[in-house]
Amino acid sequence: MNDEPQLTRIQTRNRAAILSGGLDAFSIAGFRGATLDQIAEAAGLSKPNLLYYFPSKDAIYTALLEHLLATWLDPLHALDADGDPVEEILAYAQRKLVMSRDYPRESRLFANEILAGAPQIGAVLAGPLRELVDEKAVVMRGWMDAGKIRRTDPHYLIFSIWALTQHYADFDVQVRAVLGQADPFEGAGRFIDQLYRSLLDTAHDDHL
Amino acid sequence: MNDEPQLTRIQTRNRAAILSGGLDAFSIAGFRGATLDQIAEAAGLSKPNLLYYFPSKDAIYTALLEHLLATWLDPLHALDADGDPVEEILAYAQRKLVMSRDYPRESRLFANEILAGAPQIGAVLAGPLRELVDEKAVVMRGWMDAGKIRRTDPHYLIFSIWALTQHYADFDVQVRAVLGQADPFEGAGRFIDQLYRSLLDTAHDDHL
Amino acid sequence: MNDEPQLTRIQTRNRAAILSGGLDAFSIAGFRGATLDQIAEAAGLSKPNLLYYFPSKDAIYTALLEHLLATWLDPLHALDADGDPVEEILAYAQRKLVMSRDYPRESRLFANEILAGAPQIGAVLAGPLRELVDEKAVVMRGWMDAGKIRRTDPHYLIFSIWALTQHYADFDVQVRAVLGQADPFEGAGRFIDQLYRSLLDTAHDDHL
Amino acid sequence: MNDEPQLTRIQTRNRAAILSGGLDAFSIAGFRGATLDQIAEAAGLSKPNLLYYFPSKDAIYTALLEHLLATWLDPLHALDADGDPVEEILAYAQRKLVMSRDYPRESRLFANEILAGAPQIGAVLAGPLRELVDEKAVVMRGWMDAGKIRRTDPHYLIFSIWALTQHYADFDVQVRAVLGQADPFEGAGRFIDQLYRSLLDTAHDDHL
DNA sequence: AATGAATGAGGCTTCATTCAT
């Protein structure tokens, strides 16, 4: 039931080091801009030895993206139709924010891929991602129909959560420059909480 | 008062073509990933001729960034302390959204520069940008003190506007993949309007 | 009517030098075994400059093969159905032998390509070459039916001419080693003449 | 009397597998063009294990050539001065043809070596091979002097037999492409028989 | 007897830049 070959300890260590080095390089410079030299240097391996573990630069990049996609959608998957609507949405946003804080390189890798036109993951976006978003949009619309949250466009609501949370990973340099280096995530969490509570509070419905 | 040399019509045309080609290339692939060949091709010039107008790849990139920064902050500058607070903030968000719609390449160029660690414009971020943001944050805090808008953190409010609006330029590919190619800007404008009206409406203040 | 771009004198010279150097290298070592360094050295160019004229190693090889094929079949084309049968066939064999003498590198290039399994020109062999051979076989069979030359299998007759003549280019090293360096082509011409006169002479027909 | 070390069964098997894999690879791509990876793959061994049996790529190639040369001249050795001249020569040609049919890879290996300029076996060509050919040429000249076969140049006669028979191994791809995949050896045998009978038949002598 | 791990050298190609005209 498991086709994966057993990895030796050295293989495990080196593959991990390569992926980490690749994440560093690709997340900063994108696929084209990163070099195997940088990755090999970061991984503490010679270039040919690096290519002993991954057959090509492309393979490293693809492995990173696949691993990323596998976990990237988890927070949205966890959005529970049976939970409390406002709390579910707020919790989703907070999970995304935590990911930006704890995995900023992954977020920037993703951003670079999208900026480049999504040459590798375009199909995932138009397929699994779209389906997942549509499914969760139906859930949200159900909550709106039931009067549990304010009526708004679920797709743009989801986009807004992506934008607001990933911003603190992708534009980290800018955020810290403007704030003067303080850790931005606590404040961001509070702001995002306030923002979506305001939006979703049904007491506002009459205003529209 | 003007040190700029007079440019002939051909010079003007070719410089513009190079900058446009460079914008195409750099906004997609970043500085390292873009090539002079792409830019020359896009500009309809030979590579040596391109380097007749700009001395190096770096010079093209720098020229683009300088031109970008000159206009990038205009919408925030225009935020008027004497205007109606809610409308001023909403108008600012809408101006930013229009820029994302009309100048998506510039937005992506900026995003790439930030993702790469802002090697060229780091100083601008920590200097002029920070000062401008701080200045407008004071304005907003004044509005909050006056009870004209709800109390929130002005810096994160500004970050949120950047994130929400630039997202539709930077992640355009993803947005269109999820939505199925419809023009996202109209819906985005409505959503953003609703979102900030909810947030800023003082009727909510007691909830917090 | 002529799409070929005009070549400057330098282009003409360098392209010719590259093709000649490529012919040297490929005819000795085959496609895989030859290196761009050898070709560049032989052409008196730096390696990047060489790639300024041909986009890749493969392009040089392909250009050589195309040029080769264009002339390789000429001697057989010239076989005239209306000429004297024996003299036509003998003249064909002599033309092929002259090609081996004057263009031995081309012959060896061809031999290497065939030995490697004809990865580039397999289609030509099974298409145009086969058709040409079949057509000339019909001509020869007509001569046999008319009693003008002895009856034999035209296809194997053609193969034998190829084998006998190309041998003196392809196995030149061996031939000279065995003969002790004398020019083998004169003797080869005499032998081939005698061989095919014996074969084709109708006086032998009763012997079979 | 035997310096060869005793080989275990595994050693025997693996050495044979390596030589066979090497024959595959070298006969197609030549020495430079073939890779140890191909050979190891074909032999079903890891690359380091392969180098446990043969110290280098060169050693495999040399072993193949030595083994080849040991058998390559056998058919000519067997030409018997006391046999029937015409039948002896025809039998020699048929033995060579059978070798082309049964050992085409060896023929192509030899062809590649010669095309490359015979860097390894040049000495054999100018030494033992030349002596053998000269010796048999003397035999043939004796037959001619005795009026048993037609007068012709024995060296070119031998070359022609090599060329005609090896052609069906070395240019196999071309032959099959032209014929349309039928087994060419039967027809080749008939043609070669007819060709040399015509040549050697003394009834023709007056024609020259 | 065998393999996982590693590498220096070399091979093809790209690229920013320079030179000459």
Add this chain to the structure above:
DNA sequence: CATGAATGAAGCCTCATTCAT
């Protein structure tokens, strides 16, 4: 103002070989 020609440096990758186990 423009281009053809050229190149050093670097980038990705292959390969024969070595080392350690």
